[in-house]
Amino acid sequence: MGDLLGVAVLGAGHMGADHIRRLEQVVSGARVVAVADPDVERAKDAVAGLTGVAVHTDPEAALGAPGVEAVLIASPGPAHEEALLAAFARHLPVLCEKPMVPDSTGALRVMEAEARLGRRLAQIGFMRRYDAEYQRLKILLDGGGLGRPLMLHCTHRNVSSPPGFTSAMLVNSSVSHEIDAARWLLGQELTAVTVLRPTPSSGAPAGLLDPQFVLFETDRGALVDVEVFVNCGFGYQVRCEAVCEKGSARIGDEHTMVVTAGGGAREEVAQDYLVRFAAAYDREVQSWVDAARRGEVGGPSAWDGYAASVVAEAGVRALETGGRTTVEPAPRPDLYGAGVSR
Ligand SMILES: NC(=O)C1=CN([C@@H]2O[C@H](COP(=O)(O)OP(=O)(O)OC[C@H]3O[C@@H](n4cnc5c(N)ncnc54)[C@H](O)[C@@H]3O)[C@@H](O)[C@H]2O)C=CC1
Numbered sequence: 001m002g003d004l005l006g007v008a009v010l011g012a013g014h015m016g017a018d019h020i021r022r023l024e025q026v027v028s029g030a031r032v033v034a035v036a037d038p039d040v041e042r043a044k045d046a047v048a049g050l051t052g053v054a055v056h057t058d059p060e061a062a063l064g065a066p067g068v069e070a071v072l073i074a075s076p077g078p079a080h081e082e083a084l085l086a087a088f089a090r091h092l093p094v095l096c097e098k099p100m101v102p103d104s105t106g107a108l109r110v111m112e113a114e115a116r117l118g119r120r121l122a123q124i125g126f127m128r129r130y131d132a133e134y135q136r137l138k139i140l141l142d143g144g145g146l147g148r149p150l151m152l153h154c155t156h157r158n159v160s161s162p163p164g165f166t167s168a169m170l171v172n173s174s175v176s177h178e179i180d181a182a183r184w185l186l187g188q189e190l191t192a193v194t195v196l197r198p199t200p201s202s203g204a205p206a207g208l209l210d211p212q213f214v215l216f217e218t219d220r221g222a223l224v225d226v227e228v229f230v231n232c233g234f235g236y237q238v239r240c241e242a243v244c245e246k247g248s249a250r251i252g253d254e255h256t257m258v259v260t261a262g263g264g265a266r267e268e269v270a271q272d273y274l275v276r277f278a279a280a281y282d283r284e285v286q287s288w289v290d291a292a293r294r295g296e297v298g299g300p301s302a303w304d305g306y307a308a309s310v311v312a313e314a315g316v317r318a319l320e321t322g323g324r325t326t327v328e329p330a331p332r333p334d335l336y337g338a339g340v341s342r
């Protein structure tokens, strides 16, 4: 390895371009050496001003470019399985954006492929684990001072959904973050899910079931509810309140700036995840780079990615049927140890 970890970035859209900027300008110890996107103009735009970056339309060609030592996958979810398996075949450490693989059968194939290698190569992009507020909440809950957690009340609002966003994606793309965060915060597995659908907002695209109210049950009797509303129109809000036997704690009440004028006060609300979770993405990518340079992989594992997919898939069935759906995960390979990864 040279002084800097050589990274190939697959997918140069919103997240890919932001991660390229981060790898080049924020994070230490890495440089972008290859990019792949079927939309070659998008790839070129994302690396404008950088030198020595190979631009490809074919992900496999980018993985084989000179100097590639690690892979950051930021293509759409359905493309992740092929990319992960290709990275594993080359024994490259990977940071893969969520969802690891949207369908649980594909996610299982990925997890089993890594387990067959006998060592971890993949970190999954559940960046909330790197958010300062989520970390404080986790420390509080783990410390036990508030007693046993009974419920998590979560809010997940986006200003608007991107083109092509489906009703299932509210669960398997947006709520995949709450699925991972709840497993991680509580150290419990989600075992059943029910999805209620109020009359859709008139602000949602025709046919999109938005908002939804998702209720998870855990293996130790806690409940997790999520209001997911991806066309709320007014801001990006991610909140979580833990209600425990001896108290409660809430995160996500951002106070970015309070403007007082004209006889009233107005609090600014972040408009998207790139703002709200900027520091979390920075920490996530820095810790992935640091680990890769040491020859290690940490953070959310392929098991966590699979667990999120299998829970989300049960959630999509619950959305479609209107009934309570149980989660039936495959056995966990020894590689991933016991319990939810910390
Ligand atoms: N962690 C987080 O908070 C967020 C994660 N994401 C995730 O990041 C990923 C990308 O999302 P966005 O950047 O918003 O999508 P996007 O649509 O803006 O960009 C995706 C890019 O991937 C390219 N692409 C399509 N197939 C490809 C392939 N096989 N190989 C390489 N590139 C390919 C597309 O041409 C496009 O330029 C998704 O998995 C999404 O769920 C997205 C937003 C926030």
Ligand SMILES: O=C1[C@@H](O)[C@H](O)[C@@H](O)[C@H](O)[C@H]1O
Pocket (backbone or CB within 6 Å): 158, 173, 174, 175, 177, 230, 273
């Ligand atoms: O991952 C993300 C998007 O893919 C998803 O569409 C949004 O709802 C989330 O807030 C964002 O963090």
